[in-house]
């Protein structure tokens with residue numbers, strides 16, 4: 001069913017769906033290591049969803065689905081199913097990520113391009129570029145690996161299943177290029193001014209207007225040479241193995257937060273909120289993990305995030321497991337409080353179960369990136385943040401033909417601006433509660449920028 005929204009343009013599939021011939025075959029094992037898949041990617045528009053060396057990468061584009069506004073998820077989901085109705089698929093491997101898949105990236109906000117400009121944003125001109133609020137890219141070639149199995153999927157608009165996959169031989173991509181000298185500057189809101197926003201948000205929370213809000217900031221990196229996304233991907237995949245390294249339509253990053261995975265009826269979400277820097281400097285606690293696990297401010301932030309995920313998943317699940325206490329996730333830059341929420345997808349009597357993208361839509365925006373209550377937090381973000389979040393903090397991932405898939409929250413990420421290949425916009429946000437300290441939050445946001453600044457060579 002296509003969602004209808006008066007102000008948003010209708011979704012678009014280009015080229016218009018014809019018959020798609022999809023074929024997956026097993027191929028020889030790749031070398032081991034976390035970058036084996038991303039090392040295959042060509043420089044133009046690489047697609048990636050990789051963790052610990054497994055996952056899928058893709059290139060080329062056989063179809064693109066674009067959607068806008070509040071219906072961006074449902075419209076994209078419906079358009080994907082329309083593509084699949086005309087697809088002929090032969091899958092000789094049958095693993096998650098084999099057969100027909102599309103890579104997707106969505107905007108954080110419902111309001112569409114320009115929303116933050118109305119709030120007086122003074123950043124780079126990225127909002128009114130006419131870009132869609134959601135995109136699903138159907139590649140020409142996918143290579144995937146899971147456990148010991150490696151496969152290739154080809155997508156063709158002509159040909160037959162009898163013919164061998166057109167690109168059975170793995171490509172030898174052009175050498176990865178360095179961005180050269182990189183200069184980082186403040187984005188929409190100067191770092192020092194951002195602390196005032198944090199103080200204002202904490203004041204409103206203490207005054208009882210809301211419980212929690214996540215405030216984000218951006219920074220802009222300008223580079224000497226055009227940014228080769230693979231330069232970032234290789235470094236992120238090697239350094240942040242516990243994260244999902246992604247690249248979809250110019251959005252590149254390594255997120256530690258899995259919004260939802262739906263696989264054969266099992267739903268999983270890794271919820272993160274509550275953070276301590278790895279090297280917080282003088283006066284730091286002797287054992288940061290213990291400090292974090294006992295920090296009432298961080299436990300409060302975390303509890304809101306877990307609750308929002310559990311509440312959003314509950315209507316779609318017949319049973320759920322919500323851990324009583326979080327564990328501490330260790331990353332090279334920060335430690336997080338983390339909870340893995342799992343559920344069994346219910347089979348509704350009145351129609352199909354939601355796809356992974358439908359579940360992502362129900363979960364977005366969780367309290368890990370927005371706040372509690374959601375509507376109040378969103379309103380405060382729009383009022384004071386002064387930032388067009390674009391696709392930061394929104395679902396990014398992949399969707400399969402059976403609706404299974406994985407969607408991360410696009411954190412620890414950057415947007416390679418289509419309008420300027422020498423500019424990259426980086427994002428980081430922090431959960432604010434009544435006890436939040438502006439200096440500590442600014443330092444935390446700097447630590448959250450590190451995956452991308454490090455990948456850029458800064």
Ligand SMILES: C=C(O[C@H]1C=CC=C(C(=O)O)[C@@H]1O)C(=O)O
Pocket residue numbers: 214216257272273274275301336367368369393411412427428429430431432448
């Ligand atoms: C919003 C971000 O992180 C979220 C995820 C983990 C921990 C968070 C925190 O402790 O504030 C944030 O909720 C970000 O990295 O930009």
